[in-house]
Amino acid sequence: MKSSIPTGILLTSVKRLSQQTFSAQSFPKITSHYTIVPRESDPRWKDVPMERFVDEADVVIVGGGPAGTSAAIRLKQLAAEHNKDLRVCLVEKAAELGRHNLSGACIESRALDELIPDWSEKGAPLHNPVTKDRFSFLTKNRKIPVPLLPGMPMANYGNQVIRMGHFVRWLGEQAEALGVELYPGYAAAEVLFHNDGSVKGIATNDVGIAKDGSPKENFERGMELHAKCTIFAEGCHGHLAKQLFSHFNLRKDCEPQLYALGLKELWEVKPEKFKFGLVEHSVGWPSPYREYSGSFMYHVKDGDQCLVSIGYAKGLDYSNPYTHPFKEFQTWKTHPSVKAVLEGGKRIAYGGRALNEGGCQSVPKLTFPGGCLVGCSPGFLNVPKVKGTHNAMKSAMVGAESVFEAIFSDKKSFTKGVNPEVYEKKLRESWVWKDLYMVRNVKPSFSTPFGLYGGLMYTGTIFYILRGKEPWTFHHKGPDHAQLKPASEYQPIEYVKPDGVLTFDLLSSVALTNTNHEHDQPAHLTLRDDTVPVKRNLAEFDGPEGRFCPAGVYEYVPNEDGKGMHLVINAQNCIHCKTCDIKDPSQNINWVTPEGGGGPAYDGM
Numbered sequence: 184m185k186s187s188i189p190t191g192i193l194l195t196s197v198k199r200l201s202q203q204t205f206s207a208q209s210f211p212k213i214t215s216h217y218t219i220v221p222r223e224s225d226p227r228w229k230d231v232p233m234e235r236f237v238d239e240a241d242v243v244i245v246g247g248g249p250a251g252t253s254a255a256i257r258l259k260q261l262a263a264e265h266n267k268d269l270r271v272c273l274v275e276k277a278a279e280l281g282r283h284n285l286s287g288a289c290i291e292s293r294a295l296d297e298l299i300p301d302w303s304e305k306g307a308p309l310h311n312p313v314t315k316d317r318f319s320f321l322t323k324n325r326k327i328p329v330p331l332l333p334g335m336p337m338a339n340y341g342n343q344v345i346r347m348g349h350f351v352r353w354l355g356e357q358a359e360a361l362g363v364e365l366y367p368g369y370a371a372a373e374v375l376f377h378n379d380g381s382v383k384g385i386a387t388n389d390v391g392i393a394k395d396g397s398p399k400e401n402f403e404r405g406m407e408l409h410a411k412c413t414i415f416a417e418g419c420h421g422h423l424a425k426q427l428f429s430h431f432n433l434r435k436d437c438e439p440q441l442y443a444l445g446l447k448e449l450w451e452v453k454p455e456k457f458k459f460g461l462v463e464h465s466v467g468w469p470s471p472y473r474e475y476s477g478s479f480m481y482h483v484k485d486g487d488q489c490l491v492s493i494g495y496a497k498g499l500d501y502s503n504p505y506t507h508p509f510k511e512f513q514t515w516k517t518h519p520s521v522k523a524v525l526e527g528g529k530r531i532a533y534g535g536r537a538l539n540e541g542g543c544q545s546v547p548k549l550t551f552p553g554g555c556l557v558g559c560s561p562g563f564l565n566v567p568k569v570k571g572t573h574n575a576m577k578s579a580m581v582g583a584e585s586v587f588e589a590i591f592s593d594k595k596s597f598t599k600g601v602n603p604e605v606y607e608k609k610l611r612e613s614w615v616w617k618d619l620y621m622v623r624n625v626k627p628s629f630s631t632p633f634g635l636y637g638g639l640m641y642t643g644t645i646f647y648i649l650r651g652k653e654p655w656t657f658h659h660k661g662p663d664h665a666q667l668k669p670a671s672e673y674q675p676i677e678y679v680k681p682d683g684v685l686t687f688d689l690l691s692s693v694a695l696t697n698t699n700h701e702h703d704q705p706a707h708l709t710l711r712d713d714t715v716p717v718k719r720n721l722a723e724f725d726g727p728e729g730r731f732c733p734a735g736v737y738e739y740v741p742n743e744d745g746k747g748m749h750l751v752i753n754a755q756n757c758i759h760c761k762t763c764d765i766k767d768p769s770q771n772i773n774w775v776t777p778e779g780g781g782g783p784a785y786d787g788m
Contacts, residue, residue: 210714211749215396216705218775227397235386236406240272240364242586243384243410245371245423247275248284249347249572250558250579251416252354253298257583259361267591271363272408274387276370276759278780280355281348283759285447285534285788286572287479287494288347289313289339289462293614294576299357308353311344311483314460319520320639321467321478326520329639332647336567336622339462344481344492346787347572370779371417374426375407381600382553384409385423390778394703412586412601413554416579419537420761422776424560433547433556439662440562441541441626442765443475446512446733447494447788448692452528457489458482464569466635469514473634474501475626478515479569480524485787490531491524496538496569499663499731499766500630503673504724509535509733510678513686517679525685533687533695534788535733537761539564539571540626543619544659549582549607553600557582565618566626567642574615581609621651630660667768670725689735696758697784698734700777706754707777708736708763715771716750724768726750731766734758758783 214220222228242258244251255273262269277283292309295302302309316339320327331338359365372388384407391402417424420442428434463480470476475498483490495512515521539545539562546563549556557579564571585606589596596602610616625646629638645653660666681688700707710716720726721739726748728737734756739748759782764774 210717213713213750213752214706214710215394216707216709216775217392217396218773219709219711220396225396231398231402233404235404238406238408240270240408240410241590242269242271242412242414243408244271244273244414244416245385246416246418246421246558246560247273247277247280247355247365247367248351248416248418248558248575249354250560250575251275251414252280252351252358253294253576254414254416254557254579254583255358255363256298256354256361257580258587259358259363261584261587263361265591269587272410273358273363273365274369274371274385274408275365275367276776276779277782278368278784279352280365280367281351281787282784283782284347284351285445285536285785286347287447287481287492287569288350288572289342289344289479289481289570291342291570291573294573294580298576298580305357306353308349309343309345312460313339313342313344313462315458315462316340317461317463319463319465321465321518321520323468324519326465326518334650335647336565336625337464337569342462344460344462344483346483346485348785349787368780370776371423372405372776374423374430375409376430377553377599379598380552381598381602382413382551383600384413388776388779392704394705396705399703411590412603414579414582414586415554415556415560416558417560419539419559419562420765421560422774424556427551427554427556428547431548431551433551437547438541438544438659440539440545441659442499442663443496443538443540444499444508444535444731444733444760444762445494445496445538446509446535447492447533448530449532449788450491450493450525450528450530452489452491452524454489456524456528457484457491459484466639468518469511470497472636474498474506475629475635475638476511477569480521491528493521493525498540499537499762500660500666502666502668503676504667504670504727505673505676505730507676507678507730509689509692513681514679516685522685530687530695532786532788533692534783534785535758535760535762537765540566541659542566542626543616543623544656546619549610550602550604552598552602555582555586555603555606563615563619565622567622574618577613577615578610581613581615582606585609622646623651624653624655624657627657627659664766664768664770667724667727667766669723689733693734693756693758696734698756698758698782699784700755700757700781702755704778706752707775708752708754708757709773709775711771711773715769717748719769720767720771721748721750727766727768728763731762733760733762737763
């Protein structure tokens with residue numbers, strides 16, 4: 184793990200840098216991944232066998248989170264109910280199911296109630312019902328209670344506080360018991376297409392490639408998994424979903440997706456500070472009022488452990504390039520109300536993940552010849568509820584039902600890959616769409632000149648009075664990356680310094696994610712143009728990559744000749760949050776899959 188931490192460059196040096204004449208020597212080669220550097224033009228690959236083993240299934244599911252496992256379970260339930268033979272294969276890039284999953288998580292069990300009604304008898308790890316629910320507005324030193332009126336989306340009574348990774352692992356066990364073939368440690372790296380343009384399936388990633396892009400002695404080609412229909416459940420900002428958006432133009436009739444970076448820590452606290460079933464949400468300090476953010480604190484009993492799950496979600500539509508979400512999260516912990524709970528406790532885990540926040544305005548077309556999108560891949564998070572698991576699972580169940588119907592339909596398919604077209608209609612008739620449509624104006628209301636105050640006013644008055652039935656729909660202001668403004672318009676932000684007790688530095692935090700990647704492989708954080716980081720991102724925005732990344736992946740370091748800077752990518756630190764791909768103002772970073780099994784290894788995050 185790299186030992187240096189990215190730091191901001193002084194504005195004066197940025198101005199000097201933007202005025203200098205860049206030479207070829209200023210831009211060392213950074214990207215060696217085959218998606219940028221074609222193997223066909225690389226003589227080192229000339230005699231390397233490139234055949235792939237091919238396997239056939241009825242349905243292939245990409246992603247083993249709550250959505251992917253729910254789709255798998257529902258498919259096998261339907262096969263049993265209708266006495267059909269259906270081979271279902273699920274691939275997951277984490278070494279074990281649940282190891283890449285991170286969420287608060289306070290969930291509604293309604294989707295689980297439908298999928299597995301006897302989940303309690305089957306040992307589902309849901310043991311923490313919400314017993315007390317609080318919502319607050321924070322100033323620097325005060326916590327102002329905000330009443331939660333009946334019917335407000337933030338209300339949590341009846342919900343369950345869980346450890347998401349453990350829940351996903353349990354779902355995987357239920358899927359496997361039904362006959363689903365699970366393949367953890369296999370990253371789906373490529374969408375395959377039939378000659379008619381429909382999806383044929385996926386290919387897993389190649390292994391045994393050196394950091395310089397050359398084949399190693401143990402090089403092994405990935406395998407192809409073909410299917411009648413492929414369900415993509417990759418989670419937020421999926422690598423393959425991006426390919427599908429482009430290939431089928433799925434986003435032509437929706438607004439840009441909006442995102443937040445969710446940061447989380449798990450603390451073991453003193454028993455006297457633990458309050459079973461307490462759920463707290465807050466907004467306000469330390470985020471500027473014009474920027475969208477929110478925080479949570481959930482008390483979770485796990486065996487003898489008194490755990491408190493804390494988190495901070497920072498909207499990625501912020502404009503100030505000196506914003507550092509991780510440091511803002513650490514600053515939030517110094518609030519008297521938060522500090523009082525954590526003092527004397529021990530931080531045992533850390534992680535981060537991007538979240539979809541665009542709501543129903545940003546949901547793309549969900550079906551195409553050969554497959555469909557389910558879960559957080561298209562984006563079904565209910566922002567004011569701070570919940571998406573119930574919608575992700577239900578969308579996957581509806582998607583699975585539609586895929587099953589399409590495969591066994593008497594109606595002839597016009598393409599080799601089956602198109603589950605009915606899924607789109609069924610989803611819009613389900614409670615998922617009602618859940619999203621009701622709150623469609625809440626997130627956009629925070630983008631008015633009144634910022635946080637305008638959003639709270641809208642949610643607390645107009646939404647409460649009309650219950651989401653207002654005859655208008657607000658629009659988003661544009662993609663998150665386009666909101667960043669030049670560093671010359673701002674001053675660097677002073678955040679709290681890490682004390683190693685309550686607040687921490689980035690590297691000690693990343694160490695808690697148990698992140699590991701095979702070091703000798705091409706960086707999976709690829710750059711479309713190696714010169715852009717210095718020419719534009721550093722010169723105009725003072726290198727924001729080093730601040731929006733919550734894992735210390737990006738840093739600008741001086742050139743050996745002392746003239747100028749260059750970007751270093753510490754890909755081994757990557758926790759697969761996808762923030763860089765989303766927030767890069769130049770849209771020059773393209774996150775692709777590393778070797779399967781790499782990445783964080785969360786334990787119940």
